[in-house]
Amino acid sequence: MSLTRDLIRLIRAKPRDRLDLDQAALFVLDTLACALGALNTEPARILKAIAPLETADTPRSAFYFGGLSHILEMDDLHRDSVTHPGCVVIPAALAVAARDDLGGVAFLEAVLAGYEACCRVGMAAGKAHYRVWHATSTCGPFGSAMAVADLIGLSEDQAVWALGNAGTQSSGLWQFLESGAMSKHLHTARAAESGVLASLMAAQGFTGPDEILEGKKGFFVGLCPDPLPEAVTAGPERPWELTRTSIKPWPCCRHTHPSIDAALSLHDEIGGAEIAKVTIGAHQAALDVCDRHQPQDPYSAKFSLQHCVAAALTDGAVVQSSFDTSARTRLASARAKVEVGLAAGIDAAYPASWGTELSVETNDGRRFTTARRDAKGDPENPVTALELSAKARAVLADGGIGENRAEALIAAVLALPDDAPVRALDLFPNDKGGPDARYQ
Known part of the structure; x- marks a missing residue:
């Protein structure tokens, strides 16, 4: 058999x-x-x-x-x-x-x-x-x-x-x-x-x-x-x-979605304050596929944790136009502030759970943190x-x-x-x- x-x-x-x-x-x-x-x-x-x-x-x-x-x-x-x-x-x-x-x-x-x-x-x-x-x-x-x-x-x-x-x-x-x-x-x-x-x-x-x-x-x-x-x-x-x-x-790699979800939740809370640093803690597969500081075209931008999170935090939305040439140019400085790394707990839960840990520091000294175990659209959050x-x-x-x-x-x-x-x-x-x- x-x-x-x-x-x-x-x-x-x-x-x-x-x-x-x-x-x-x-x-x-x-x-x-x-x-x-x-x-x-x-x-x-x-x-x-x-x-x-x-x-x-x-x-x-x-x-x-x-x-x-x-x-x-x-x-x-x-x-x-x-x-x-x-x-x-x-x-x-x-x-x-x-x-x-x-x-x-x-x-x-x-x-x-x-x-x-x-x-x-x-x-x-x-x-x-x-x-x-x-x-x-x-x-x-x-x-x-x-x-x-x-x-x-x-x-x-x-x-x-x-x-x-x-x-x-x-x-x-x-x-x-x-x-x-x-x-x-x-x-x-x-x-x-x-x-x-x-x-x-x-x-x-x-x-x-x-x-x-x-x-x-x-x-x-x-x-x-x-x-x-x-x-x-x-x-x-x-x-x-x-x-x-x-x-x-959202119209991009699913590995970016937990971080987008988390970033969108912080957009209003940050209230337009100047961002000094963003840190993403992800699972290894997300890093393997989506660690891209300088995407050169719309498709690689859709596979960039840095770009997707920069768009979510800056614009409060991630849509098809978030990846075009003008958006990539406009978001370059925000993207440069995003650092990605492995989060052990998030990685251990993968692939049953695709999560993220997100931290945002502003120039006025405030720090915002959030995490996701499941992103919007998952069966647990349908x-x-x-x-x-x-x-x-x-x-x-x-x-x-x-x-x-x-x-x-x-x-x-x-x-x-x-x-x-x-x-x-x-x-x-x-x-x-x-x-x-x-x-x-």
């Missing part, structure tokens, strides 16, 4: 109820809003050029939406696995569900299954994996393959093959951060596409390795210095991992359905989506738990597998 087979059995035996479906619909709304809200960006233009909207290629449709969903850095995040499951699982499931004209219930159940596979493999990858490998990209193909396997009714053996061949396509290195390159969007695009390909091929009898995770030349040996294989099947009675996933309120709909409207507006179309999309997504057809989302006209031109 392989870990992959055990994982598939765990997922397929797991009970689901209406509340689970309602939660899944909210994550679908969040992901689609993030995707469509990115339509006016340069990476979106390039994705469209190589994955044209009119394509009838289902894997390539998943590729397009997978890349699009991650551009704004506002898509969801599962803390324990350090993955963004929505931008990989939902595009894959959506492409197939729309192609096959499936109902909302089957689609949402597949989304639940895909999140479960992605997150459980991610939790098993261990902490050291994330230092070199982008876990969403490496673990995501397991999730997209599992979602599609359920949608197209693969047998257990076929599903094992699908996850085996999804895992052999795992890839995605952090090197792009050194120059602010666009690779991260390719990571999620390929992770979504890889899972679709793996499951569609398995349906035709294309075999894959049973022991892709624990085998002598498998995923753990190749990519994970400190794997936790038992995490793949631990706690089968837990709620669905989707319900343990966080929604992002956004409400109303707040999520408000986020969706704002993000969609940024993408040039009109108010009427935005309201129609929100209503259509929230009707999915009542088994409304996936095609009612109007994202795949004429059975072609590309987003509706009306969203352009």
